[in-house]
Amino acid sequence: MDMARALRSITLRRLAIATVLVMGAGYGLAFLYAPEDADQGFIQKIFYLHVPLAIVALVGFIVAGLLAIQHLRTGDSKWDARSYVSIHLSVIFGVGVLLTGAIWAKGSWGVWWEWREPTLVSFLIVFLLYATYYPLRYAIEDRDRQARYASVFAITAGAFVPLNFAAVRAAQPLVHPRTFSDAGGLPGSMLLAFLVCLAGMALLWVTLVRFELTSKRASGDLKRIRRALGGGDGPPSPARSIAPVATSAMSQMRAEGRR
Amino acid sequence: MIPLAIENSDRYVGGAYLVFLLLLLIYVAIMAAKLQRVQRDLGSLAELAERPSREGADRDVGQIRDREQEIQAVRQGDRG
């Protein structure tokens, strides 16, 4: 439990500051320190954006699966909220991967899409899968069941991600593959810049997850207070909320109820 | 077609980073809108807490004060 307390002491503000600092350092290194790529030229600089986005998004999906396992094991809905937000942010990062990848492809090869680029294709598939997470949640009304089923989905999809990468790579034509440069075999200065950018991107993801979780908790607590004050549930939101309600007490009560 | 002083590869790199920043900004804007709504609702709740409830149950001053404290705690808890 000390670890949990330690993690909680890393406040949102500190995370945000760390993110800005590390990302600033990373991209400073990328543009001012790392040399220009001999083959690709200046356009290779997109590498420092696209690949960290991809790695962090993928790890995020797997983390969401692990969080979902915790949810099923403990029944505490805070894990479901964490899993949901992790998937949500990884999907957004995934959009970033596809867009930056398309721009890189256009700059490198003159086409907006390249089937022979395994990262792009894998991401397309992963994106298509996780995009169904929302209609899935929306289609199940019962809050408890919705959370449980979403967790099973997150676990299934999380197991799918590495397998999908392996499969798409295996499908690449052995002759004339076309890939963006990857992180292996980089000269020292490029590797350093890349690693700092990767750390910055990871910090960004964690910060945004924490940010969104805090915001959700606030909305949840707000509903509680309103209900307690007898004001009803307030004006109905325009769309039925599919996001898990993450209030501190609700999750505890539910966890206790499961024992 | 105005010849841009920016070289082609610069345009693509710039475009990619711009897209990333735009995504980030859009996300922040949506979260800000959500936060504004929470703020607004908190304000109306404070009002609700300061007058007797619709159910007409007797609310003694102590209960209202407790609830005000709850709201303060929520506000403070989310500042960190």
Place this chain on the structure above:
Amino acid sequence: MSPFGALLRKDLRVELRTLRSLPAMALFAVSAFVIFRFGLDRTTLDGGLAAGVLVPTLLFAALLAINRLFVAEREEGGFDLIRLAPIDRTVLFAAKASALVIYLVILELIAVPIFALFFLDSVSGLLPFALVLLLTNIGLAATGTVISTIATMSSARDLLAPLILLPLLIPLVIAAAGAGEHLLASDGPDYGRFGTWLALLGLYDLIFLLVGYATFDFLLED
């Protein structure tokens, strides 16, 4: 008889009596072949093109069965029976997945010869391809049963299952079509990368059987 055996037998007997899924699957596959003949404007297929028609068609036919996998349970309260019975609920997963594999095997026994009749010049690659198809069926069954359960309990059930399933099944398509491209080549089967595809299929089957086995209980909870 074990609960697994009882459940499996019940499912197979119901299917035999009502013929709910199998005829539809077979008809769908054959109609799809005809559509491809005209869509591609070809009368023979080999290699990648043959695999590219056969594997997706089988996959879409499988979706028909997967969509209907829990119809009986849904309509006749079978889920409650399973919940009340003093057996491990995962047995339902095993029984349903096995039933699905059996349906798919029967489908392929009908559809693949017809495909060969319509389009293939050489059938020597079909035997090793049968192994590929069997492994693919197991993967389809594992993932299909889990997603079918999820979809059954939701409100958009007919739409949700194919939507979630199609991306999930892409590695199977990659492996099966990849193997088929070599095995169905016009000048006889070639075993290039056969091991890679089999390994991929095996890994997929293992992982998703495990996932299904571990999470099925949570799907059935009230």
